[in-house]
Amino acid sequence: MNPMKTFLIFTLMLLLAPSGVLGQGRAPAKVQDLRFWSNPTYTRVVIDVSREVEYRFATLPADPKAGIGHRLYVDILGAERAATLKAGYPVEDGLLKQVRLGSPQASTTRVVFDLTKLGDYKVFHLADPFRIVIDLAGGGLPSISSNAPEIRALPPAPPAAKPTAPPVAKAPAKASPGKDDGIGRILDRAPDDKPLSIHLPSGQERASLRRIVVDPGHGGKDPGAVGPNGILEKDVNLAMAKLLKAHLEKELGVEVRLTRDRDVYLSLQERTAIANRLDADLFISLHANASPNRGAYGTETYFLNLARSEQAAAVAARENGTTLKEVGDLEAILFDLMANAKINESSRLASEIQKALVSDLSRSFTNIKDLGVRQGPFHVLIGATMPSVLVEVAFISHPREEALLADRQFQDKSARAIARAVRNYGVALNLLAQN
Ligand SMILES: [Zn+2]
Known part of the structure; x- marks a missing residue:
């Protein structure tokens, strides 16, 4: 087995570990800051967290009847919002209407991105200091979410890592509706299962060097x-x-x-x-x-x-x-x-x-x-x-x-x-x- 595969399996095991294990007995992490860089076709949001934490992300479809657009949310487990952060930040850059912060359950911070439209996106983290990066791109660029088997098609690993199991972005626990208006509503509609989706801004043909x-x-x-x-x-x-x-x-x-x-x-x-x-x-x-x-x-x-x-x-x-x-x-x-x-x-x-x-x-x-x-x-x-x-x-x-x-x-x-x-x-x- 090549080292990369070993590495991937090890990673899957980590990802599938019960979420309580890592955070037990520790004071909650703090979501300290939100930073933005944006233009009409590209937005990067960086969420600064006080230490390494687990997180899940998923998208929610638009509901035109209810006047709700596409949303992407990131649940940061074992983390509280710093008192200096507001509950909402208007962005209105053409891709992202606003960012909202809420707490669907104790010690989970949910960051919701209200999108103008669902384009390509990436969610990943960087270490030292730990931060979660959300890249949103406009335009209908191809995504590789349908190729996610690259991760799932690994040889069977220890029981927890069934090849068909969605590696990340498990459905978040349901919370009682009405706890927080917007957030509660989103939670109730969260799909039960969501595969790891990585949308790539790839395949964009460049006709010239400008x-x-x-x-x-x-x-x-x-x-x-x-x-x-x-x-x-x-x-x-x-x-x-x-x-x-x-x-x-x-x-x-x-x-x-x-x-x-x-x-x-x-x-x-x-x-x-x-x-x-x-x-x-x-x-x-x-x-x-x-x-x-x-x-x-x-x-x-x-x-x-x-x-x-x-x-x-x-x-x-x-x-x-x-x-x-x-x-x-x-x-x-x-x-x-x-x-x-x-x-x-x-x-x-x-x-x-x-x-x-x-x-x-x-x-x-x-x-x-x-x-x-x-x-x-x-x-x-x-x-x-x-x-x-x-x-x-x-x-x-x-x-x-x-x-x-x-x-x-x-x-x-x-x-x-x-x-x-x-x-x-x-x-x-x-x-x-x-x-
Ligand atoms: Zn250098």
Whole structure:
């Protein structure tokens, strides 16, 4: 049995464990905050919870007679709403009318999303700090909910994990109606069984490369890696991102947005939310590598995948500011499913970038080492609905490469090489006119 299957079965067992087990004898967690990023075609809501909790989610159909639209709800088990949170938040961004909070039963917080229409959505969580992310997309994009057997078709595991059992989103316990008007009504109509549904914003054909988001890694309070002579990764990333923007705009005639154009801190969710909000066609995150081994040097490019080689894990942990163990289990499954939608294009873009960087830099500099294209579970790339790569241009922990990274000519050559790679990628996929 391959490790991934073992991992999935283990995860299913966790998911199917009676919900009381984990939370017994503990004070309730707190739902601390709700955060939004939205435009008319994309909305991301992040629910901050004080610690890791279980949650379930499901949708409820519209009931036009009663004047009720489609709803998505998330039940956060063993969690209370912080006193600072209101019972309702109007959003009215074209996708989401409002968000309501209620308590269908003691120590469960229900967050209800009143939708303008039911489009695609994803619900997943991120660790450290624990938060639940809800992505809503407009438009009738295909979903893979009918392919959910990917999870259910696993070989039979211990009794709890029957292959046909719905892994998540079990019907919530019924509550007495009228307890809380809106919430009570929803509960009464909650379907008894709801399979795990993961709606993917995939299969969206991109006819051309119009808009690219370039993401200079780190920033503000997060310096990224620091070189032996004090060069900060965040500064190198920003300088290179500005050069890349200029080259892409000039040579490809595309629109380029930076996730940050100065020294400010952005959360990882904000970075991908920016790319999704702008409906970007590509997402390129720029970084400098670091290793405890001062002799390590070279260039490598990553795309998101769950393959967990040792080095990929180390790089991912550093770039995510977390450890791999903190990548939650369900999260990992969702990541895998989500990432696969764009994995081929991302891998192709990563190859073009890696090839161009190594060959172009080798013309002007010595000792450019090709560390190849790698795969890793990067939070910054997760949730991005477009081909996405993370480039580690050189090692800031290596004194010679640290000096290169701070060198304007090296930065410019690297930016040019990446722009040339994007052109090659675009031409190969007929996304750019050849000339
Ligand atoms: Zn970095």
